[in-house]
Amino acid sequence: MPPVSRVLPAAGVLAVAITALAACGGGGTTPGATGGEGAAKSGANTLAVQATDTTCVPDKASVPAGTLTIKVTNRASKANEVHVLRADGRTIVSEREDIGPDSTVDDFTVELAAGKYQLACKPGMKGDGIRADLTVVGGPAAGAPADARLSAAVEDYKKYVAERVDDSLRKTRKFAAAVKKGDVAGAKALYAPSRVGWESIEPVAESFGDIDAKVDLREADLEKGDEWTGWHRLEKALWAEPETLKDEREYADRLVADLEDLRRRVPAAEITPAKMAGGAKELLDEVAHIKIDGEEEFFSHTDLWNFKANVDGARKVHELLKPVLRDKRPELAATLDAEFGRLQTVLAEYEEGDGYVSYEKINKDAAAKKRLQDAVNALAEPLSGLAAAVAQ
Structure with missing residues (x-):
């Protein structure tokens, strides 16, 4: 972010x-x-x-x-x-x-x-x-990939992005409705699930900088003159200032409207195999260097939901590109399979009900936090080679 x-x-x-x-x-x-x-x-x-x-x-x-x-x-x-x-x-x-x-x-x-x-x-x-x-x-950058498998991967990824945006919009509408009713408990339960779709395709969403600023700006990122809107404004109201929730109805509606705008724009996003691979690495770096310290969900401590969504989004790219990667760099494909599996195993240890434990538990356990960070880093390093391998 x-x-x-x-x-x-x-x-x-x-x-x-x-x-x-x-x-x-x-x-x-x-x-x-x-x-x-x-x-x-x-x-x-x-x-x-x-x-x-x-x-x-x-x-x-x-x-x-x-x-x-x-x-x-x-x-x-x-x-x-x-x-x-x-x-x-x-x-x-x-x-x-x-x-x-x-x-x-x-x-x-x-x-x-x-x-x-x-x-x-x-x-x-x-x-x-x-x-x-x-x-x-010189000439324009290469357009459609010559390998039919890469063309198919791009088309499948476009469908995945559209599905993830629709998922986030559908759940955010429910979240916004709870906010507008003043249902604090209901809105809290819907907050993290509403963000999963966004987080899984965050590099695509962030390419539309104006929408990103409207829906995903943290309080710590505010600069003089910025208007604070989006999920994190509502997050603070729910967990830190629930008595102010009645004043947030306008922002709940605006969050939905901005995600609807994203859904209209997404089909125009430029997607190539190399950009898919780079976006996967970006998702892991987000976890390793920003989200690992619990900075993003500062009030709700629902960070592990975002971790899982980021990892799932990166893994989707790997799975789509893997048929080509196996031909060009079979050892890299095997390494990525293994490291994705290890990271998923670590994350599974913190599942609770349909979601995850509060990230406060991780921040209070240095060994657990290091284990999680080590698993993320072990995956991020080989994942950095995916874009170059696909481009060969």
């Missing part, structure tokens, strides 16, 4: 691509990490970016159209993030967040058609960023 996408509203949103292949989160890796090696082996074009507290300097002003792997070295005094923006300077094509000071990441991969773009480095991960122009030359 990257805060930066909330301050860069999408323009011409029907044309915006999925915010995938930006391995969201991660405190920075060293050169030669698994994802970077996979990208290098795939023969993708590369771009090196040096980021400091005051500069954002790419080593090239232009690159060929197609798959581009961006190696970012952060020499800033604080965590940094890099965005690839369309020529309007607002619409996000892809992003890589949480690059730690004095670290390098080389698993940031994006597909670009010919045209004008901007790079934005954001020391401290806030503000409009330090900009640099980038020109992409």
Whole structure:
């Protein structure tokens, strides 16, 4: 749930691509990490970016159209993030967040058609960023994949995304109705299930930056002048200020309306096999570097619902791409199968009824939290190689 996408509203949103292949989160890796090696082996074009507290300097002003792997070295005094923006300077094509000071990441991969773009480095991960122009030359990025199995995977994933959005909208309507009736207990029970569909396809949902800002903004992400709407506003009212619930009816209706808007826009999202793979990695990085500390569901502590939805969304991508992956990288396919299974086993230990235990229990048990984090990291590392393997 990257805060930066909330301050860069999408323009011409029907044309915006999925915010995938930006391995969201991660405190920075060293050169030669698994994802970077996979990208290098795939023969993708590369771009090196040096980021400091005051500069954002790419080593090239232009690159060929197609798959581009961006190696970012952060020499800033604080965590940094890099965005690839369309020529309007607002619409996000892809992003890589949480690059730690004095670290390098080389698993940031994006597909670009010919045209004008901007790079934005954001020391401290806030503000409009330090900009640099980038020109992409040559023919357009590859369209439909030649392999019929990849074409089928894309079509199946589009159906999955539509189903997940419909699921979230259907459950959110029930959640909103409970909020409007002042039914605190009922709304609390419906809150986490209403978010599962969204969380399972979050990279797609976040590509529509204006909707993401409206429905999924946390209180901690608010900047001066922001209006707080969406799930987390209602979450706070339910768990921290239930006496104010009667004042939240307008926001319950707006949440439903914004998800209806998402459902209308989703068919226009650009989906490719590589973007599917990158989105899967992004989902795992969200868990490993943001949600693991319980920051997202600060009031309800329903974080494990989100964990499971993120993992399920990533696993769906793996299953769809696995027929091709088995041919190209059978050892990677086997590793991912095993690590997905291990993580699912760990998550199952915290099931309670139809859902999960409060995340407060995890935060109070350092050993349990480490075990969960280790399982997520063990999966996230090989998953970073999926995009490069598919692109080979």
